Amino acid sequence: MEDNTARFEKLLVKNGLKRTAPRLQVLEILSGRDSATSQPYLEQVMGKDADRVTLYRVLQAFEEKGIIHKVLDQQGTANYAICSDGCSAHEHHDEHVHFNCDNCHKIYCLDTVKIPALKVPAGFKVDRLNLIATGLCASCSDKVN
Amino acid sequence: MEDNTARFEKLLVKNGLKRTAPRLQVLEILSGRDSATSQPYLEQVMGKDADRVTLYRVLQAFEEKGIIHKVLDQQGTANYAICSDGCSAHEHHDEHVHFNCDNCHKIYCLDTVKIPALKVPAGFKVDRLNLIATGLCASCSDKVN
DNA sequence: ATTATATTTGCAACATAATTGCATTAAAAT
DNA sequence: ATTTTAATGCAATTATGTTGCAAATATAAT
Ligand SMILES: [Mn+2]
Ligand SMILES: [Mn+2]
Ligand SMILES: [Zn+2]
Ligand SMILES: [Zn+2]
Numbered sequence: 251m252e253d254n255t256a257r258f259e260k261l262l263v264k265n266g267l268k269r270t271a272p273r274l275q276v277l278e279i280l281s282g283r284d285s286a287t288s289q290p291y292l293e294q295v296m297g298k299d300a301d302r303v304t305l306y307r308v309l310q311a312f313e314e315k316g317i318i319h320k321v322l323d324q325q326g327t328a329n330y331a332i333c334s335d336g337c338s339a340h341e342h343h344d345e346h347v348h349f350n351c352d353n354c355h356k357i358y359c360l361d362t363v364k365i366p367a368l369k370v371p372a373g374f375k376v377d378r379l380n381l382i383a384t385g386l387c388a389s390c391s392d393k394v395n
Numbered sequence: 396m397e398d399n400t401a402r403f404e405k406l407l408v409k410n411g412l413k414r415t416a417p418r419l420q421v422l423e424i425l426s427g428r429d430s431a432t433s434q435p436y437l438e439q440v441m442g443k444d445a446d447r448v449t450l451y452r453v454l455q456a457f458e459e460k461g462i463i464h465k466v467l468d469q470q471g472t473a474n475y476a477i478c479s480d481g482c483s484a485h486e487h488h489d490e491h492v493h494f495n496c497d498n499c500h501k502i503y504c505l506d507t508v509k510i511p512a513l514k515v516p517a518g519f520k521v522d523r524l525n526l527i528a529t530g531l532c533a534s535c536s537d538k539v540n
Numbered sequence: 541a542t543t544a545t546a547t548t549t550g551c552a553a554c555a556t557a558a559t560t561g562c563a564t565t566a567a568a569a570t
Numbered sequence: 571a572t573t574t575t576a577a578t579g580c581a582a583t584t585a586t587g588t589t590g591c592a593a594a595t596a597t598a599a600t
Binding site: 362386 | 469471494513526533
Binding site for chain 2: 546547548549550551557
């Protein structure tokens with residue numbers, strides 16, 4: 251497997267973003283997790299390595315460039331995950347289902363589960379769909395049973 | 396059509412809630428709108444008729460009793476709408492699609508559009524589904540064309 | 541009608557998430 | 571090495587939501 255840092259540096263350059271410590275750190279954290287990561291968690295992990303404001307700006311830049319996508323959980327907290335498919339500055343392709351676990355509160359990107367097309371009342375023009383399923387994740391439903 | 400205030404008073408009593416001015420006012424506002432109403436808007440309209448905290452508590456009580464349901468829009472803002480079907484303190488039945496207009500930012504409860512059942516990976520146990528469609532509402536797509 | 545009770549409200553204080561302006565710093569281009 | 575441009579840090583501010591507690595009020599009991 252290719253060196254992470256080198257890969258991230260390429261990613262930044264490709265998107266016209268400068269190679270800075272806070273940005274590399276955010277990419278490092280996000281890529282090392284199996285579920286979406288909340289802003290509060292990121293803030294806590296980064297600690298004083300970067301200012302709060304910087305974190306917000308890094309996340310915003312990444313989202314605009316199509317590097318990450320934002321998912322709001324049921325409490326309205328922002329969570330971020332690296333985009334898997336070919337998202338770009340001009341268009342996100344993250345129309346997969348998100349699963350929010352009631353127990354561990356993780357948000358999983360269910361990349362394999364596509365959102366079914368929808369029939370809406372006349373006049374409404376659907377641009378994007380956002381489906382959040384809530385319940386117990388595989389790991390938590392295991393433990394309960 | 397029956398007098399609104401009388402109807403609301405019954406609703407409160409039925410749910411073991413006292414008939415108070417802020418509660419009646421919230422019901423009055425919500426029932427007079429064709430789309431979900433944001434907390435900030437409610438706060439603004441109520442002005443100094445009720446304290447911010449009271450508004451939050453009224454909304455919370457209504458939600459718990461199944462009188463209203465909460466929808467978060469794409470910005471994470473809380474929006475509230477009166478429950479149409481038989482929601483109760485023990486269970487909400489609001490699994491309809493919500494439509495968030497990019498132009499007027501209104502959130503419509505599409506009561507007629509049910510969320511299709513979902514096939515999730517093994518182990519995941521779905522409890523609730525929340526589908527938000529974003530785009531242009533009928534009224535706004537009219538104006539654009 | 542008066543009193544007792546349980547609930548609801550308002551206020552103050554606090555917590556957290558997010559944004560803005562601006563001076564400083566640092567990355568990349570020349 | 572110097573210039574240019576982008577990004578960061580800091581301070582201040584706004585918005586959203588919560589908690590504890592005393593005062594007020596709706597309703598039930600007398
Ligand atoms: Mn995702
Ligand atoms: Mn609804
Ligand atoms: Zn879980
Ligand atoms: Zn609209």
